[in-house]
Every structure is written in structure tokens, then in C-alpha cells.
Amino acid sequence: MAPSVTAVLRIAREHVDAMIAHAREDHPDEACGVVVGPEGSDVPTRLLRMINAERSPTFFRFEPQEQFALYKEMSTTGEEIVVVYHSHTSTEAYPSRTDISLASEPQAHYVIVSTAESGASEGSVSVRSFRILDGGVTEEEIDITE
Amino acid sequence: MSVEVRIPTILRTYTGGQKAVHGDGATLQEVLNDIDARNPGLKDRIVEAETLRRFVNVYVNDEDVRFSGGLSAPTADGDVVVVLPAVAGG
Numbered sequence: 001m002a003p004s005v006t007a008v009l010r011i012a013r014e015h016v017d018a019m020i021a022h023a024r025e026d027h028p029d030e031a032c033g034v035v036v037g038p039e040g041s042d043v044p045t046r047l048l049r050m051i052n053a054e055r056s057p058t059f060f061r062f063e064p065q066e067q068f069a070l071y072k073e074m075s076t077t078g079e080e081i082v083v084v085y086h087s088h089t090s091t092e093a094y095p096s097r098t099d100i101s102l103a104s105e106p107q108a109h110y111v112i113v114s115t116a117e118s119g120a121s122e123g124s125v126s127v128r129s130f131r132i133l134d135g136g137v138t139e140e141e142i143d144i145t146e
Numbered sequence: 147m148s149v150e151v152r153i154p155t156i157l158r159t160y161t162g163g164q165k166a167v168h169g170d171g172a173t174l175q176e177v178l179n180d181i182d183a184r185n186p187g188l189k190d191r192i193v194e195a196e197t198l199r200r201f202v203n204v205y206v207n208d209e210d211v212r213f214s215g216g217l218s219a220p221t222a223d224g225d226v227v228v229v230l231p232a233v234a235g236g
Binding site for chain 2: 061064081086
């Protein structure tokens with residue numbers, strides 16, 4: 001029986017604001033990062049910006065050494081990646097084919113922030129969340145907690 | 147079976163859900179061949195045309211094998227190999 005997929009991302013407003021701020025700061029390059037939480041909890045607890053080793057307006061990749069250090073840290077703290085976020089700087093906040101083919105964290109919520117409309121300035125920004133499993137994309141609601 | 151290979155969640159379908167498997171070999175390539183014999187299909191997710199796949203990072207005792215010989219990276223008793231798929235996209 002396939003595991004059930006939670007259809008909602010519950011996340012604190014401060015984390016959503018932080019992801020948007022990061023995306024605006026790095027525009028026109030894609031920004032990326034994670035929100036980690038206790039293993040198995042599905043509760044995003046602490047946000048960590050990650051370096052985009054590609055420094056590209058169309059691609060992101062976690063710096064391998066930084067990703068490895070995060071992995072080691074999480075194994076000592078009993079945490080896991082709950083959210084992987086990145087920004088799209090000229091396209092909609094929807095997973096690209098590359099996003100889908102490279103999605104490697106099956107338990108994660110994939111949040112995409114699009115800065116296509118307002119770039120680095122305050123203004124319209126799009127934030128959407130998805131589960132990406134076995135090459136399939138399912139959009140989910142974002143329930144922002146205060 | 148002296149080299150521990152830690153398996154990321156996304157590849158545990160090849161190991162029956164196990165988080166780590168053990169293998170023997172003097173190089174990373176030998177170890178991967180060895181564990182693939184008991185977990186068919188696993189190696190193909192890490193290696194393509196006898197080179198490490200681009201978006202998979204592999205560490206032997208905390209060292210990125212891209213700096214220590216790739217598939218020829220030496221392995222020995224008690225070593226720990228970590229397979230970490232890159233987090234990337236576009």
C-alpha cells in the first residue's frame with residue numbers, strides 16, 4: 001500500500017517571510033534552503049539558508065560540503081529536512097522538469113517562491129508548496145500559523 | 147562485510163528499507179559492486195557508465211570521493227561510506 005501523502009504544509013509565518021526575503025535578496029539568482037524539524041514530525045522548525053553552488057538564475061544546487069555538514073548535524077540532533085525551498089526568478093512557482101527529476105527527499109515539502117513579478121523589491125510574490133514523489137507532483141495547501 | 151554504506155531514504159527501496167548495508171572491497175567501486183549483488187539496482191542509481199552520477203555525492207569517512215579518486219577511492223575495514231543525493235533543481 002502506498003504511504004499516504006499529507007496534503008497540507010503547516011508552517012509558521014516567520015518561515016514563509018524568511019523564504020520570501022531570501023528569494024528577494026538573491027534575485028536574479030535562485031535562492032535555496034531548508035526548514036528542518038524533528039524526524040518524523042512533519043513540523044518545520046528551523047530555517048537554514050543554503051548556498052546555491054550554481055549561482056544561477058535558472059538552476060540551484062546545494063553546495064555539497066554544506067549539505068553533508070547539514071546531514072551530519074541532523075543525524076546528531078534527530079532532525080530531518082521537512083521543507084526544501086527554492087526560488088524561480090522568471091517563471092511561475094511550479095516545479096520544473098528539472099525540479100521533478102532531481103527531487104531526492106521523498107519526505108520533504110517542496111516550496112517554490114517566484115520572484116518573477118517583482119524581482120528583488122517588495123511587491124507581488126508567489127509561494128506554493130508541493131510533494132514530489134516518484135516523478136509525480138501534487139500541489140498542497142499552505143496553512144500559515146502565526 | 148567490513149565497509150558500512152549508509153543509504154539515503156530515496157534509495158532504500160533497493161535495500162528493503164535498510165538504512166545501511168555492508169560490503170567488501172578495496173575501492174569504492176568494488177564495494178558498490180559487492181552490495182549491488184545483494185541489492186540489485188542500487189549501484190545503477192549511483193554510477194553511470196563507470197563514473198559517479200553527477201547529482202549523487204559520495205563520502206568515504208567524511209571525505210568527498212570526487213577529491214580522492216572517485217570510484218577508485220580506497221576503502222578499508224571499518225570505513226563508512228555515505229551516499230547523499232544532491233539537492234538541486236531549476
